[in-house]
Amino acid sequence: MDADGLASFFREIAALHPAEQLTFLCIGTDRSTGDALGPLTGSRLLEYGFPHVTGTLPAPCDADNLIRRIAEIPEGQIIIAVDACLGPPAALGYYFAAAEPLRPAQSVGLLLPAVGNYSLAAIVDVNSPRPYRTLQTTPLHRVIVMADQIARAAAQGFGLTG
Template sequence: MQGNLISNLEVPFTGHRHKLSGKQLDAFFQQLEMKYSIEHMMFVCIGTDRSTGDALGPLVGTRLAKSGLRHVIGTLDNPCDASNLEERLAAIPEGMVTVAIDACLGHPSTVGHFLASDQPLLPAESVGKPLPAVGQYSIAAVVNVNGPKPYWTLQTTSLRVVMNMADELADAIIRSVL
C-alpha cells in the first residue's frame, strides 16, 4: 500500500490526528493490516484499572489477548502504565510496528470519538506526567472532557463510556486483523 495511511482515510484531517467514530476504526485497522502483517504488529494498550477513565487500554488489551492476538502489551492482569512503561517498551522486539492505544481527555465535540494518527501518542499528557512517546501509529479514545482537574476527571469518568469505547476499539481491531 502506497502513501500515508491516515491521509487515505475519508475523514476530516486536523493536524496529525483524525477524529473517527467507532465505525470508521475498521478502515483504519484494515489499511494498517494491508500495510503490515499482523505478525509484525504490537498493540501497546496503556492505562490502569485503578482509574475508571484510564482503564480503556487494559480493557482493550485483555479483549485482544483473549481473542488470540499474540502481540499485546497491557492487560487488566498485566497493565502497561506509568510505573512500567519504559521497561515494557524496551522489551518490544525489533522490527515490530507498534500501535499505541490509550484513553484521553478532549474537547466536548470529540468525547466518544477516537483520535487516530500515524504519529506516536504521549501517555499521561493530560495529567502532566513526562513519559516517552509510544507507537508508530496511535489511537486515543476521548473518554471525557478536558478541564482544570484532569486527574479527577479521569477518576470520575463514566464506566459505561469507557467500556463501550473499549469494546468498539477491540471489536474493530479483531474484525480487521484476524
C-alpha cells in the first residue's frame, strides 16, 4: 500500500482497539540510516500523543534488545510492530501492512521471533546481495519521510491531531 492507505489500516485497528490498549513496537537502530525508520517513527508517535511506544531515538528497540523490550510490554496489550525492510524496486517507498505478526530483520537474514498482532513493514530500499550495506547507505530523507507518513497516518486513524 502507499502512504494514503496507511490511515485506513490504522482506522481499522482503531475501530477494534482504543489507543490506550495498543503498544507500538518500533524496531530498528539509529546507527543505520535505513534501519532508523523504527526509532524515528516511535519518536514521532510519542509526539502525536500515543501513550505506549517501545522503540524511539533515545531508546531504540533493536536486534540486541528486542526480546527484553518485548517482555517489558504489559500483558494484554495489542502490539503493532513497525520495521524497515528491503524489497523489489517497484515496491520502494511502499508499505506492507497486515493483521499478523512481523518477522524483524528477515531481509538481513537474522532469525528473530515474530512479533505483534499487527505488522507494518516499510520498504526503505531495494533488495541487494549485501543487505547490511544497503541499509547503511539508504537515503536518510526517504526514511524520515516514511516515518512521518506512518506516524501521521496512525494519528489520523486514531483521531489524534494529524
